Amino acid sequence: MSFAQLGLSDAIVRAVTDHGYTVPTPIQAQAIPAVLAGGDLLAGAQTGTGKTAGFTLPLLHRLSTGSNAPATNTQTRPIRALILTPTRELAAQVEESVRTYGKYLKLTSTVIFGGVGINPQIKMLKHGVDILVATPGRLLDHMQQGTVNLNHVEILILDEADRMLDMGFIKDIRKVLAVLPKKRQNLLFSATFSEEIKTLADGLLNAPAMIEVARRNSTVEIIAQKIHPVDRDKKHPLLSHLITTNKWSQVLVFTRTKHGANKLVEQLGRDGITGMAIHGNKSQSARTKALAEFKDGALQVLVATDIAARGIDIDQLPHVVNYDLPNVPEDYVHRIGRTGRAGATGEAVSLVCVDELDMLKDIQKLIKRQLPSEIVAGFEPDPNAKPQPIQLRSQGHPGGGGRGSQQRSKPAGGGAARSSAPGARTGGAPAKSFGGDQGAGRPAAPRRSGGRGR
Numbered sequence: 103m104s105f106a107q108l109g110l111s112d113a114i115v116r117a118v119t120d121h122g123y124t125v126p127t128p129i130q131a132q133a134i135p136a137v138l139a140g141g142d143l144l145a146g147a148q149t150g151t152g153k154t155a156g157f158t159l160p161l162l163h164r165l166s167t168g169s170n171a172p173a174t175n176t177q178t179r180p181i182r183a184l185i186l187t188p189t190r191e192l193a194a195q196v197e198e199s200v201r202t203y204g205k206y207l208k209l210t211s212t213v214i215f216g217g218v219g220i221n222p223q224i225k226m227l228k229h230g231v232d233i234l235v236a237t238p239g240r241l242l243d244h245m246q247q248g249t250v251n252l253n254h255v256e257i258l259i260l261d262e263a264d265r266m267l268d269m270g271f272i273k274d275i276r277k278v279l280a281v282l283p284k285k286r287q288n289l290l291f292s293a294t295f296s297e298e299i300k301t302l303a304d305g306l307l308n309a310p311a312m313i314e315v316a317r318r319n320s321t322v323e324i325i326a327q328k329i330h331p332v333d334r335d336k337k338h339p340l341l342s343h344l345i346t347t348n349k350w351s352q353v354l355v356f357t358r359t360k361h362g363a364n365k366l367v368e369q370l371g372r373d374g375i376t377g378m379a380i381h382g383n384k385s386q387s388a389r390t391k392a393l394a395e396f397k398d399g400a401l402q403v404l405v406a407t408d409i410a411a412r413g414i415d416i417d418q419l420p421h422v423v424n425y426d427l428p429n430v431p432e433d434y435v436h437r438i439g440r441t442g443r444a445g446a447t448g449e450a451v452s453l454v455c456v457d458e459l460d461m462l463k464d465i466q467k468l469i470k471r472q473l474p475s476e477i478v479a480g481f482e483p484d485p486n487a488k489p490q491p492i493q494l495r496s497q498g499h500p501g502g503g504g505r506g507s508q509q510r511s512k513p514a515g516g517g518a519a520r521s522s523a524p525g526a527r528t529g530g531a532p533a534k535s536f537g538g539d540q541g542a543g544r545p546a547a548p549r550r551s552g553g554r555g556r
């Protein structure tokens with residue numbers, strides 16, 4: 103199966119081939135013909151499956167070949183396609199894909215998100231673009247200021263719709279939907295299908311084609327995963343040891359909190375390891391710079407919180423480290439999916455202290471396997487260590503449209519996919535040990551509920 107066989111125009115196939123892709127991924131093989139056919143689509147696919155090209159390629163095809171196709175790439179034109187994404191990073195990446203695959207076409211695009219000046223965006227919008235990629239909050243700002251006109255949208259794409267709902271964007275999305283023309287093509291991509299997503303899909307989609315590709319759990323198979331049991335105060339020296347002795351050159355490290363991310367960057371710096379943190383308290387330009395330097399290989403370590411890292415697209419990222427385990431098990435799968443993407447093999451290592459054994463148990467249950475455990479010589483955990491409560495900072499979601507994200511945050515466990523959110527197990531079963539019997543029978547460390555802590 104080739105991209106040309108899926109019915110895409112030569113100009114698009116050429117751009118895809120230039121980019122080095124020859125064989126469509128399963129989501130692309132299914133989504134492309136469905137979108138080309140012109141109907142609505144409900145697609146279950148996670149980041150890492152190739153979903154972005156899955157909607158971008160047929161979108162470009164439809165816009166460039168239809169009767170409304172622009173004759174030149176300079177003429178002022180209305181927005182014909184709107185792509186909404188939950189985070190700024192994802193918005194930027196999706197627009198980059200639009201540019202990459204649309205490089206031989208006469209279509210224009212721009213991206214708008216919060217955290218950066220609104221005036222250049224107003225100027226771009228005034229000039230007119232065919233394809234607009236946006237986070238909901240900033241789009242709404244433009245709508246309220248009358249600086250965006252969505253009256254001619256032919257195709258609407260909601261990317262990572264579940265994340266948008268998790269981040270409290272549903273009201274914003276509904277306000278956007280209300281101003282779009284009634285007759286249009288709708289594509290909804292979501293990794294999970296909670297009741298909330300189903301309700302949204304029911305109201306939005308008209309007799310949609312439905313496709314679902316294997317959940318990331320199967321991608322997980324190609325990623326070598328292991329845990330290193332370690333004392334909580336030895337995590338930082340262990341990480342420096344692993345990076346140095348294994349000569350890791352590009353490592354994405356996840357911490358639970360923004361503060362933890364900053365602290366770790368400082369600690370690594372003292373060990374001579376270059377790192378930067380990306381999280382919601384960083385300015386957009388700092389986040390973009392850190393990501394660019396990391397992609398270029400100038401930066402050895404990128405330390406990220408879950409939401410800031412969402413959708414980060416780095417081809418063949420070899421190492422992901424869970425410095426802290428995520429408190430939502432599904433985030434483990436999202437995190438390790440940053441490595442081993444689209445068939446490349448990768449390695450995901452989790453540093454697990456005695457406080458996190460319940461989290462480990464939940465993750466293993468979700469991925470339906472025991473993670474191999476390997477104690478690193480010199481970093482043996484204290485068998486008598488007592489678990490301590492894990493402090494989860496209850497803060498708003500940082501990655502959104504940049505408008506009052508504090509108010510957007512909602513209680514943990516809002517959707518079905520988040521049913522094992524923090525707080526659900528407060529004071530639950532006795533803590534389990536790493537595999538031996540140390541710690542068995544101790545009370546579980548209570549965790550604070552009320553927010554996803556990032």
Ligand code: AMP
Pocket residue numbers: 123124125126127130148149150151152153154155415416417443444
């Ligand atoms: P996505 O799920 O859209 O975030 O894409 C995941 C990764 O797969 C990205 O790094 C893409 O560049 C890559 N990718 C997308 N389509 C293909 C393809 N047909 N062949 C190989 N890699 C691809």
